[in-house]
Amino acid sequence: MGNSVGTGKQRALVIASVFVTTLWNLRFFLNLSKGSGEGSxxxxxxxxxxxxxxSKQVPSISRDVCQELYSITGCQLTTEKQLLHQANVVVFPHSRLQPGRDKLPKxxxxxxxxxxxxxxSPSNTRALAEWNQTFNWVMTYRQDSDIFIPYGKLVPNRSAxxxxxxxxxxxxxxxxxxxxTQKRAEVYKNLSRYLHVNVYGKANNKPLxxxxxxxxxxxxxxxxxxxNSIHRDYITEKLWRNSLLAGTVPVVLGPPRANYEQxxxxxxxxHVNDxxxxEELATFLKTMNSSRYQQFFAWQKRFSVKLxxxxxxxICSICAAYPLLPHGHLYPDLQSWFNS
Incomplete structure (x- = not known):
């Protein structure tokens, strides 16, 4: 009997949540469609x-930061937890959810x-199993996320x-x-047998x-x-900033070539897998002539890098995506989705 009562309450809460969400979406779309004419x-x-x-460093945030910086209107951003009851969307970075649920709202x-x-990446994300039936949307580097946030992208620039x-x-x-134990460490060790690599960073006591x-x-x-790990769509600043923006040719180790080409x-x-x-890769790099090398930069004639x-x-991108997001949806098994 106790379980059936609990189940009934849960169903009632779900129905109420869907009902309220539907009303909010209807109001959102109606208001969105209204003109700015007199009386509206x-x-x-x-x-x-x-x-x-x-991030550890919290930037200055005004209520209208989305409009001020990115021309996204009708959206207010806040970090004031006392406004929880006014919030339409609550954002939870996984790194700040540790060690568990006690940091979530009651x-x-x-x-x-x-x-x-x-x-x-999934390889560097712990304790996902406890977040079943908790989150409505996911916001990651994965293209199939509800809100897609890549590390960078190429934007058209015809005058480049x-x-x-x-x-x-x-x-x-x-x-x-x-x-x-990382794949990249193994590849570097073997590649360095055939050519010299200038290594910088904390790992080599040459921080930049x-x-x-x-x-x-x-x-x-x-x-x-x-x-640092190989997963679908996991293409980080190592490509966008350290390679393309820097003006050097990236030799990539990550998801398959077809994924990079997206x-x-x-x-x-x-691509290492080419x-x-x-040894063959090292020979290709060492013997490349100037004409062939310049071909790798043809993209610069059409695009520029946006980081x-x-x-x-x-986070402001949530505002632009909001009307098209699946309201009322819950991820039943976040770990299975992220590892898929």
Missing amino acids: KPREPLVILVWEWP EKLPGQNWVWVSLE TVNIPAKTNLVSWVISNYHR CKECLLPTVSKSKFYLAFE FVPADSFI FDSL YTDWRER
Whole structure:
């Protein structure tokens, strides 16, 4: 009897939540469709509460930061937890959810949508099993996320010209967290048998200051854009900033080539898996002539690199996506989804 009563209450809460969400969506779309003519009431702003800020450094946030910085109207961003009861969306970065549920609000309001946020790969994401039936939306680097937040992208730029920085060495790599068990450590060790790699970063006791990274890396013809783990769509700043923005050719280790080609042109990078052996890859890099090398920069004639580094921009993107998101949906098994 006790279980059936509990189940009945749960069903009632679900029905109430869906009902309230439906009313909110209807109101949202009606207000969105209203013109700004005389007599029309301005639609209520969407309130997004960031429960914990994703990064250690919390930037200045005004209520209208989305409009002020990114021209996204009708949206208010806040980190004030006392506004929980006004929030339409609550954002929870996974890194701040540890060690468990005690950091979550005690209750979830009907019609309120919770967002799980992570830029880490599944290999570096712990304790997902306890978050079943908790979050409505996911916000990750995965293209199939409800809110897709890549590390970077290429944006059209027809007036762009090819700019290849002067080169003084062949290959470089910046690495801070070196673990011998990682695939990238194995590949580097074997590749370095056939060519010299200029290694920088904490792992090699050659840390680079923030302003020094790009000028240093740009002097290399090639950059080892090796991801710390291999997962679908997990293509990080190692490609976008350290390689393409720096003006060097990325040698990538990550998901398959076809996955990279969903983000960047096929002739803009070299994939480790393009070769039968690392010796063959090393020979390809060492013997490349100037004409062939310049072809890797053809993308610069059509595109420029946009980096996503500001969490305010990422979170404000929820506002633009909100009308099209699946309201009332819950992820029954977050771990299974993220590891798929």
